[in-house]
Amino acid sequence: MSDTTLAGTGATRTYRDYGHPLWRRLLVSRESAVILLLLLVIGVAMLRVNNFGSPLTMTYLLLDVAPILLIALPMTLIIITGEIDLSVASMVGLSSVLVGILHQGGLSIPVAGLIAVIVGCIGGAINGFLVTVVGLPSLAVTIGSLALYRGLAVGLLGTTAVTDFPQFWTDLAKSKIGGTALPSIIVPFLVLLVVFALLLHFTPFGRGIYSIGLSSEAATFSGVNVNRTKFILFVLAGAVSAFAGIYYTLRFGSARGDNATGLELQVIAAVLLGGVSIFGGRGALHGVIAGVLLIGVLGSALRLANVTADVINIITGVLLVLSVVSTSVLVWLQNTWQKSRRSARNRTAQHSPH
Amino acid sequence: MLFRTHNTRKTRTAAVAAIALSLALVATGCSAESGTSGGTDGGGDANLAITFLPKNLGNPYFDTSDAGGETAIKEFGGTFAEVGPVEATPDGQVSYINTLTQQGVGAIVVSANDPKAIGGALTEARDAGVKVVTFDSDTDPEYRDVFINQADAEGIAKVQVDLIAEQIGDAGEVAILSASANATNQNAWIKLMEEELATNHPNITLVETVYGDDDDQTSFDKTAALLQSHPNLKGIMSPTTVGIAAAARYLQTSEYKGTVALTGLGTPNQLRDYIEDGTVTAFALWNPADLGYLAAYAAKALIEGDITGADGDSFDAGELGEFTVGADGVVLLGDPFVFDKANIGDFDF
Numbered sequence: 001m002s003d004t005t006l007a008g009t010g011a012t013r014t015y016r017d018y019g020h021p022l023w024r025r026l027l028v029s030r031e032s033a034v035i036l037l038l039l040l041v042i043g044v045a046m047l048r049v050n051n052f053g054s055p056l057t058m059t060y061l062l063l064d065v066a067p068i069l070l071i072a073l074p075m076t077l078i079i080i081t082g083e084i085d086l087s088v089a090s091m092v093g094l095s096s097v098l099v100g101i102l103h104q105g106g107l108s109i110p111v112a113g114l115i116a117v118i119v120g121c122i123g124g125a126i127n128g129f130l131v132t133v134v135g136l137p138s139l140a141v142t143i144g145s146l147a148l149y150r151g152l153a154v155g156l157l158g159t160t161a162v163t164d165f166p167q168f169w170t171d172l173a174k175s176k177i178g179g180t181a182l183p184s185i186i187v188p189f190l191v192l193l194v195v196f197a198l199l200l201h202f203t204p205f206g207r208g209i210y211s212i213g214l215s216s217e218a219a220t221f222s223g224v225n226v227n228r229t230k231f232i233l234f235v236l237a238g239a240v241s242a243f244a245g246i247y248y249t250l251r252f253g254s255a256r257g258d259n260a261t262g263l264e265l266q267v268i269a270a271v272l273l274g275g276v277s278i279f280g281g282r283g284a285l286h287g288v289i290a291g292v293l294l295i296g297v298l299g300s301a302l303r304l305a306n307v308t309a310d311v312i313n314i315i316t317g318v319l320l321v322l323s324v325v326s327t328s329v330l331v332w333l334q335n336t337w338q339k340s341r342r343s344a345r346n347r348t349a350q351h352s353p354h
Numbered sequence: 355m356l357f358r359t360h361n362t363r364k365t366r367t368a369a370v371a372a373i374a375l376s377l378a379l380v381a382t383g384c385s386a387e388s389g390t391s392g393g394t395d396g397g398g399d400a401n402l403a404i405t406f407l408p409k410n411l412g413n414p415y416f417d418t419s420d421a422g423g424e425t426a427i428k429e430f431g432g433t434f435a436e437v438g439p440v441e442a443t444p445d446g447q448v449s450y451i452n453t454l455t456q457q458g459v460g461a462i463v464v465s466a467n468d469p470k471a472i473g474g475a476l477t478e479a480r481d482a483g484v485k486v487v488t489f490d491s492d493t494d495p496e497y498r499d500v501f502i503n504q505a506d507a508e509g510i511a512k513v514q515v516d517l518i519a520e521q522i523g524d525a526g527e528v529a530i531l532s533a534s535a536n537a538t539n540q541n542a543w544i545k546l547m548e549e550e551l552a553t554n555h556p557n558i559t560l561v562e563t564v565y566g567d568d569d570d571q572t573s574f575d576k577t578a579a580l581l582q583s584h585p586n587l588k589g590i591m592s593p594t595t596v597g598i599a600a601a602a603r604y605l606q607t608s609e610y611k612g613t614v615a616l617t618g619l620g621t622p623n624q625l626r627d628y629i630e631d632g633t634v635t636a637f638a639l640w641n642p643a644d645l646g647y648l649a650a651y652a653a654k655a656l657i658e659g660d661i662t663g664a665d666g667d668s669f670d671a672g673e674l675g676e677f678t679v680g681a682d683g684v685v686l687l688g689d690p691f692v693f694d695k696a697n698i699g700d701f702d703f
Contacts (some may be wrong), residue, residue, distance in 0.1 A: 036371040042423070050457070051456045051457055051458075054456060056452075056455075056456050057456065060449065060453075060456075064448075064449050064452075102489075108605070120558055120664065161444075161468065161469075161470065163470040163494075170418065174474060188680060248445075251474070252444065252445050252448070252468075252470070252471040252472075252474070253470050253473060253474060254444060254468055254470040254471040256468065256471075258443065258444065258447070259444060260445075261443055262441070262443070300449070300453070303437070303449065303450065303453040304453055304456065304457065306435065306437070308411065309411060309437070309438065309439055309440045310411070310412075313440060
């Protein structure tokens with residue numbers, strides 16, 4: 001920028017690549033704070049809560065949070081672009097009902113599941129179309145599709161449930177890997193995690209996601225195809241939700257229209273707790289995973305400690321509010337602190353001539 | 355200079371974040387601690403630790419039934435606990451069943467939100483030696499040891515016919531206000547009520563059965579229409595809680611109050627005003643407190659090995675006396691309970 005920059009050494013810059021060294025960037029962040037909190041809660045629970053240390057805890061915990069873990073992956077990407085998808089839980093319900101009806105109609109579970117995932121893609125594409133092509137806000141669009149997909153799910157099956165799934169598949173959904181305490185559902189989750197992590201953190205597509213969240217216009221001008229990116233993300237959310245719906249159906253052996261009601265809020269809560277900014281542009285998958293696990297571990301430990309559901313909700317709620325509010329409080333603190341520094345400096349400046 | 359300011363600000367940010375998070379941690383840590391004693395109570399006591407798992411918490415019906423269970427468990431010196439989800443979702447009970455399995459309670463007494471969804475979790479619980487009693491709402495029979503059935507269809511039909519016969523002097527025209535035309539349980543009851551009327555009450559004529567679709571306004575309108583089209587109508591039976599409440603509301607403000615009898619299945623809180631002002635003399639339902647009480651004794655009998663849930667097993671249920679397990683592991687609470695002016699004050703559900 002200035003002429004005083006060392007001539008001839010074009011690669012040398014007068015400023016560093018990053019404001020902080022790598023270890024600080026990795027350790028002093030919202031993500032590490034959530035991970036630290038998770039480890040502390042696990043530690044406290046191990047010491048203080050009876051039965052928490054048993055391997056069963058981890059099995060049940062992972063079985064319970066698996067749908068949230070799965071859907072949190074695309075949800076993270078969507079929220080980083082500054083959009084939101086509230087229709088995911090309804091899509092879980094719709095997929096569950098479809099698997100039930102198609103299986104009842106004589107299709108095998110893999111075929112029924114595949115059709116459910118395709119319907120998930122279509123549902124996601126409808127959201128994506130309305131948000132990108134028609135240009136409606138995703139909050140409004142997905143509130144609509146939340147009602148629409150849930151309505152379809154309940155309408156298709158009424159108040160009845162399909163329950164006659166083959167033992168092989170229902171056992172598979174609940175099975176564990178080899179002799180470990182890890183449920184098998186972790187395998188597809190890890191595969192998806194790798195895919196989404198690569199997509200978000202190591203591709204131009206992923207950089208585009210962040211830049212859309214920071215400024216949609218700036219992203220457009222820097223060559224990011226904003227509409228295509230958002231559209232793809234909504235389709236992914238639909239597909240992953242539908243997959244979670246298949247798991248949900250098989251795990252409980254019951255396809256019902258009201259399956260997974262309210263799950264979207266748990267997913268969004270975990271994503272926000274994991275350090276993703278609701279305004280977009282900020283967040284990382286390792287924080288989100290820790291956020292999901294933190295809510296799960298807290299619930300599990302408190303239930304084992306015979307704390308009632310209301311109190312568990314209060315604690316999770318307070319934690320969430322704190323995590324969201326803390327960002328604003330920090331900004332406010334910074335501003336007041338800066339202001340006081342500035343006025344102090346001004347005061348010295350005024351006083352010095354005398 | 356600018357660089358350093360930025361740096362210091364970040365440090366400050368990190369410090370504040372650390373404080374905020376440790377506050378959150380203290381909050382959560384405390385609750386985990388305070389609960390631990392509860393956990394020991396639940397799992398520590400011999401094996402008469404019996405936990406009630408209603409469809410959801412904060413539901414007056416289950417508050418009443420679980421209080422009945424607590425009374426029973428205190429009588430025989432077991433440990434009572436109640437856990438449950440806030441909302442009655444099909445899968446909401448699964449994590450609680452898993453938790454109770456881990457805690458190694460003696461028995462779970464559960465009202466199932468879904469006959470199948472909690473089956474896997476209950477099977478794991480039973481494999482771990484936990485006894486499973488369902489009450490109010492059953493699972494598929496293979497997932498539990500016994501089911502405490504609040505009332506059978508014959509009993510429900512008979513009590514309503516008996517009540518209306520008593521109130522109208524065993525002669526005259528009556529009508530039925532049902533829920534929807536294709537509700538399985540309603541139709542089964544109505545059929546049994548028709549049979550009961552035909553065999554034991556020949557002087558009572560059933561003139562019409564109308565359907566209020568379990569909707570308050572529709573039931574209200576159907577009651578009005580019923581009274582207009584049958585001027586000699588002496589009584590209405592409504593085997594649905596929505597129907598009886600709507601019909602009572604219509605009768606209360608109409609000229610028919612006191613001249614047309616109304617009975618059926620209802621809950622005390624819905625019908626308290628109408629009982630007190632005489633619009634309704636008596637109505638029936640089961641007593642949820644007795645239901646919980648019996649379920650607790652059934653759990654005790656299972657834990658102590660007195661019964662296995664097989665057809666013909668019998669056990670003692672404190673004040674309620676001796677009960678026998680029927681086919682499919684079903685224990686019947688008995689005849690429905692009749693609520694009237696004298697006893698309605700004792701109930702709050």
